[in-house]
Amino acid sequence: MAKVGYIMATSQYDKLEEDRKWMNDFGCVRIVEENDEDERNRPLWKQLMVALQRGDELVISKFSNALRGSRELATFLELCRVKVIRIVSIHDQIDSRNELFPETRPSDVLEMMGALPEEVLPLRKSAEHVVNLQEKMIVSLPPVSSAKMQKLDREKTVINLYVAGHPIDEVWRASGFRSRSSVFRILNKHGIKLNRGNHSGPIKRKGISDNPQDKE
Template identity: 25%
Template sequence: MEYIGYVNTAYYIEQLEAFVLSMKQMPCSFIYYDEKGNGQRQNWKLFISSLNSNDTAVLVSFDNAFCNFNEMMFFLKLCASKNIRIISLKDSLDTSDVFFPKVSTQNTLNVIASMTVTKGQAAFDDFQAELLSDKFHEKKLKKYRMVINMYNAGYSIKEIMSRTGYHGKSNIYRILHMFNVELEYPTMVRSKQPGVGVIMRNL
């Protein structure tokens, strides 16, 4: 049940001394520092691996500690699974409600939301890209369902292509094969005209 701190010295340089002093007064048994030029953040990894069940993780702030939204979510899930208390000094956040008992839930949500913005557009874009990807996937599945439903209802391949916007019959058959739809292949009807053999397909 130790207090363990982490500081990224690339941010809030003017205030770091005061934050480090607060960590030492808690007292933190150890404080991990990452220097500005350390792109690999080796000490962040050591900080994560040093946290045990029922410890207290002390941060300068969320946007000082986390590089992106996914990193933050990993940390929150890790702390939840190990019952690790989180204290974020600049954010006035304490998951045990001891240091900052009057801080509201709204403040906590604002901390999370502002982190994705103030860390730079890249972090927000990562999260936004995930949402857009999910929306695109959902839209694609709706088109797949439309193809299958129309085919099962007896519409022709040409009608399905016209309604769904797909070009080429192979796209329609690919979707039907993908979802194991039983296909009724076109029937062959021969009609003879003088001197010409014509093959007609009912589509």
Template identity: 55%
Template sequence: MAKVGYIFKADRYDGFEADKEWMQKYGCVQVIEEPVESEALRPKWKQLVASLERGDEVVVAKFSNALRGSRELSAFIELCRIKVVRIISIHDRIDSRGKLFPETTVADVLEMFGALPEEVAILRYSSARVLNLQQNAKIPKKTMKAMDKADKENTIVDMYVNGHSFEDIMAVSGYSSRSSVFSVLHRHGVKLNRGKFSGPLGTRKKKKDDSPAEE
């Protein structure tokens, strides 16, 4: 059984040293540091997950720092459940054994899940911006312009499934219309369950009452 810490060294991560110290004091035999250049593939995180054994403990600074979306989090939790691996998130104040942060409520956990897609999108944009600056590239104006199409659409799906408003989704994605968001959701087979309609509106049919009044 081993305790292992993981930190993705995002841009402007002011709490890096404090989080690393917390992990070391807790007894982590190793604190894995993922560089910002590896944000897209996260090879060290994947290696850590693949090497987990029964009874191990994984300590992360925050779930949005370690994982790239709600689906990855769900898969990670299921893997840890099967392998009986303890999960500790310092800033989310979550301990899967319920010992370190007894004051954390179910509402706090649900809040973490709901905020995860947006936090991940912001983190990834910040990381992509650093790489663009290093490469003297033009800085994207929209939050998710730096992401590839697949990552962008996955974030939109995660935000919709987790109850974010269309205004929030459009602000993060850079889309200017709901129909664009609807198209992404339809493409990923997401069941639409908000409002009167279940998809993007077609061309509005002209009714008889819509004709100009005669003078």
């Protein structure tokens, strides 16, 4: 059983330090923080959903901070039900075990669910605005060749998909590489811990070269 915290730490979120302290005081062994540029895909949130085990406790700042809409809320609640995950939402004052926030009523929970889409929208717009500004600032940097940019994008795709918990075969197909060893080469290059079952290195595929110089 482990307590884990999650915060969508966008640049406009002003309760970051307060939430960190609350989670630490509550005994969270780790606090996962996502930033503006990952607000849309949330790779760390996806990785966390895969990593949670039966009986764990998940502390979030607020439902509208952790989730992007009502559909994600339904999927999240079902996952927590199946894995018997305790959910604690600090600012919604909701505890699925009914130990904290005794003053919270069922009507408060329903109000949170109804207001979720309205509360999520400003967060998404704020994060998108920050990312757009960052992208516009890139024009002042030295130009990068299209081949190099394509290579960087491919490496980023491999890392994000693997960290998000996708199987190696899915990561390989999405990357466009000719051999699976190229996927492991990139993960090793960026220091990503290999954690798919018993695999601690490339899985050699019969008939396909394992040479790092494979054409990509």
